[in-house]
Amino acid sequence: MYATERQDLIEQLLTDEGRVSVHDLARRFDVTTETVRRDLDALEQAGALRRVHGGAVPPERRSTVESPIGTRTHRRAGAKAAIADRALAVLDDGFRGSVFLDAGTTTAAVAERLAARLAAVGGTADVVTHSLTLAPILATADGVTLTVVGGRVRGVTAAAVGAGTVRAIDALRPDVVFVGTNGVSAGFGLSTPDPEEAAVKQAIVAAARRVVVVADASKFGDESLVRFARLDDVDVLVTDAAPPGDLAEALTAAGVEVWIA
DSSP: OOHHHHHHHHHHHHHHHSOEEHHHHHHHHTOOHHHHHHHHHHHHHTTSOEEETTEEEOTTOOTTOOOOHHHHTTTTHHHHHHHHHHHGGGSOTTOEEEEEEOSSHHHHHHHHHHHHHHHHHTOEEEEEEOBTTHHHHHHTOTTEEEEEOOSEEETTTTEEESHHHHHHHHTOOOSEEEEOOSEEETTTEEEESOHHHHHHHHHHHHHOSSEEEEOOGGGBTOOOSEEEEOGGGOSEEEESSOOOHHHHHHHHHTTOEEEEO
16 A cells, blocks of 8 residues: 555544544554654644644644534544443433533433433433533433533533532532543543633532543543543543553553443
C-alpha cells in the first residue's frame, strides 16, 4: 500500500472514530510504528489532524474546544446506544432508587432506554437531571419521577450551570449517577473544556453513591482543560472498546470496573 493510500485511510478512520492510535494503525496496515508516525507527521503538516500522545485526533480537538450538542448527537450513535444498554445493567431487578443523569449525548442514550430497563426489571426511579435535552425524554417515561435542576443554561450543552446548580446538586445523594466526559486519561482523569460544566460534573460525582461513566473509545487519552474527577472517583466505566495499555493499567490500579458494550 502506498503512503498516500494509507494516509487517506487514516483520515477516514479519524472521521469515523474520532481518534487513531499509532500501534493500532501499525497492526491494521502491517507496517512499523515508525512508518505510521511519518504518516501522521505528514498529515499534521497538511492540517488534517493533530498529534497527541500515542496517536492523533482531528485538528479541531483542542482542550478548550467543544462541539455543540446538536453536532454531536448523531456522532458514533451506534456505540452510544450499545454503551447505554450496557450501562443500564447497573439497575438490577426490582430497582427502587434515585438516579442522576448528566448532560450529554451518551447520557441521552441512557435516558432514552431508561424506561425500557425499568420495565424489564420491574423497577421505578426518581430521576434528576440538569439537562434541558434529557428532561423532555424523561418527563413522560414510564416508571420515572423527574426533577430538573435549574440554573443558567449553557447553550453548547443545553445544561444548567452555575453556583445555584452546584448547590442544588450538593444537597442530593443519588444512588447511581451516569456521567459523560470529554476525555479519559491515565494521568489526568476525567475532564471537560468548560470550568462551569466541570464544577457541575464534579458536584454530581461527589454526590453519588455509585458513579457510572459512559464514554466511547474516542475519549481515551484525551485531556480537556478542566479535570472534574480522578479515576479513583469512578466505580464503573462503560465503553465500546478495551482501553489501551496505560489507561487500562491506571483504571485497574484505581479499582474501576470496565464494562465493554
